[in-house]
Amino acid sequence: MKEFGYQRAFDVSGAVALLDADPDARVLGGGTNLVDLMKTGVERPARLVDVRELPLDKIELTDDGGLRIGATVTNSDLAVHPEVRRRYPALTQAVLAGASGQLRNMATVGGNLLQRTRCGYFADVTKPCNKRVPGSGCPAIEGEHHNHAILGASEHCVATHPSDMGVALTAFDAVVTYETADGPGELPLTEFYLPVGDTPHLETALPPGALITGVTLPPAPVTVLSRYRKVRERASYAFAIGSIAAALDVRDGVVRDVRLAFGAVASRPWRARAAERVLTGAPADAATFAAAADAELAAAEPLPHNAYKVTLMRNLVVAVLTELTEESTR
């Protein structure tokens, strides 16, 4: 590991000033991803700004009935919060489906959004990788890619975003707030991650030196009936090969409102708006659900070893929406 400086920040302006002064500084939250990548040499920061003691560890109701989640709230505290469990159950399920109890106690909400792909070529500094070394190539396209992207990828990178939490947040229209030396800003999570294109090393729309301060969830009655379903290669403590966050409001057999996002299929949590358009106002039945899945997955460009994900996601959409429909009429 490369040597680095370490500073602990106690207020947001102090943290932002430290980040602004050194372009090679990185934010340390729980460290569950960053420290691991520093050990392997993928990340080589000159200094770390430890933000765990910033006063950003609260979950509060907003005036309009939404929820404001501080950036340093741990995954565990987010998952077990009564209002999250009551109003956004799929978010609790998504967080609990990720990592292990130990890692969820360490990891933070801001860090979760900024975590890097678990693509094996990205993690191995002896291999080319356009995300790690721009222009060096992408061995995954011809190589090991059974858990890589089927949506929104490019010839330069087919890596997926590994977050479970982010999938539920994306479905529920979360907005990321941040602070910079020039003042605060915000980005809807659906615009937070940049398209892959020919710049897979540029991952987010955050300005340089920005510090994520929190995530705001707008009020949405539909999220009360929601579910996160994750498919993986072992029962627990593994990344998804496909996942879905869904919320559904069905009345008199018709879909009144719906939120849908996919995980482990793209470089970002994938909001399934094409599917949502098919669903809204349509009969809540298996035929509609399958048609909605097909509308979203029409844009899929699978590789030889991950084509199974198209079928997997189609089945997940139908299964989870069917379960939510049954639950809503109970």
Add this chain to the structure above:
Amino acid sequence: MAPAPSSTFSAITLNINGEKHTLSVDHRTTLLDALRERLDLTGTKKGCDQGQCGACTVLLDGRRAVACLQLAVAAEGREITTIEGMAESDQLHPVQQAFLDLDGYQCGYCTPGQICSAVAVIEEHAAGWPSAVTDDVRPEAGPPPLTADEIRERMSGNLCRCGAYVSIVQAVARAAAAEAETTETAEAAA
């Protein structure tokens, strides 16, 4: 303006099992390496050193965490509990005793991490935390019974290369039941 050069060492004080330890650390030092190599607290084991096996599980401010991904310098100011801090003088922690009584191990290398994790699992469950296998996570549904499925899910961050999982699940269940009984007795007496 170029940033001022930053020191890559710090003098820190770690609060471990109720005792303060002052040492100078290279910032690259993980809490795991500080415990084992600098402070001779070798009960915490190094398995994968990348957060995947749970052998290095300790408690930070009462919550379980992997010491291999925790920088020592960032652990200053936190209450650190290792396996060496679990027993009360000669009296083993009930979770330690349950692992002994039910053979919750074979080679024993993962055991300190398993025990630290199990102690926290029992507290998390007692606090009403749901898990990924909890059917209804809404608070109104109440805490889920600590079934074998719940224990397996909650303990999934601790791998056992010998495969002693069957006995580990039984040991956690027995310790949790004993703890619940003690709490009930104390509440009845109050």
